[in-house]
Amino acid sequence: MASLDTVLDGVVGTPGVTAAALLDGVTGLSYAERGEPGPAQDAQETAHLVSTHLNRAGFTGELESIVVTTTAHHHVTTRVERQGDPLLLFALVDRHRTNITWALRDLAEHTGRLLA
């Protein structure tokens, strides 16, 4: 069974992912980190901001993911559902090593198994 320090092993093993973090989806508390996921600190606040605005606009579902693209990276934040408050998986993806479609697909495979 995965323990907290190995829980991100699979994620950082994914082609193109250079750093990752597992965050609390409500408080933003970081539970695990690999590499230098600096931008992860803002990931939860960004997700919250986006959710709030979507909700005001009438959107009623849960936010599933946010991708922020810079020159060199995709900052991918994915919701990890579980019993209780949700988690967020943040991954820093190198655009020179993979494209966003592959990255999202690979990451989706991992989020399901994260806490198994």
Add this chain to the structure above:
Amino acid sequence: MNDPVQDILVSLRERVMGVSETVLATVDGLVVAADADKTHPESMAALASAALSLGNRLAEQGGTGTLRQLTAQCGAGHVIVTAVGTRALLAVVTDEGIDGLAFDREIPTVVADLKKILANDTA
């Protein structure tokens, strides 16, 4: 004009974390005052009075002196019954996070203050 008894009950809830509801009752189970929302004061008063009687008999049977307090320790909190003088009792419902130290510290003063007010009551 606020009822001083009610003020004491509300003040206990405000000062001690984990206190949810309180009922002040006569020893025979009639409600005198209550700061309650989710429990039914009349039922709580009747049950607390019965519990206190049983508690007294347990103490007598056990030879352990005068009963001070009866506590039902439950999965999601406690119900604590304390005698208030010889003619009344206080039932306090708490959640799991009750600040036990603060409760133990505050309850003697609460009981003493209530006793004083109730003593002035009798005809």
Add this chain to the structure above:
Amino acid sequence: MTPDAPTTRNVPALLAGLHTEKATATVLVSGTPGGAIHVRDGMVVGMETPGAPGVEVLLLKSHRIAEEDWTAVRATGADPARVALELVAGGLLGAAELEITGRAALFDAAFALALTSPDGWEVTAPRSLLDTGTAVSPDRLVTENARRLRLLANERGATARFARDRLEPAPEARDPRRVARLSARHRTVLTAADGRRTPRDIAFTLGRGLFAVLLDLRDLLAEGFLRSPAAAPAPRPSTAPRTSPAATAAAPHPTAAPLPRRKR
């Protein structure tokens, strides 16, 4: 008990000292609320306080673990400190999940304790606590608390007052269409905010963290679903006089029956 070192000026400084010494001890903090801070080899491995739900409440109230399963493990006579680890061994809980819950509870307790100044503290021999595999350095607790204050209000006093506010539903909360658009989580918090419960009470009721609940309450306040009771003072229902009938059928607070006669 530990010999008196030069007295430290506050709990964070004390913990930093214990970290340097790689000490193993329990720090008992007295205050409103107080709490117990467990230190092993200089690392903080757990905290308990009436101000925030602990691991057991988080696991049970959220129904992640059934009360029967918890009771069953306790009944085996295993060391109470190992109950959660036994649940993991029995496949009822993931090791990573337990550690996440333990970490969340630890930071939450640290946050609750940091909202008020303690009356005093005492370093004692280590006491038993529920093992979750968590270990955090004291300075990590300090930086996280600073981040949390920044997220909420930037100012400890205002946050402390907010944490004691018994928020109640505002008119917006009666609009079913608007309420239906809230997330399930926000709706649950809204239901729990009944004007009687403090954020800490709501956290215990829902089996969620104090800080998480404060954030959700702030959202609900901002969207107009909740208001502070000071904003809408309701006259306290009278509990006096004996002569008036209980004209309080509609009152949300129960009134006292007229004080019974003592003479039999």
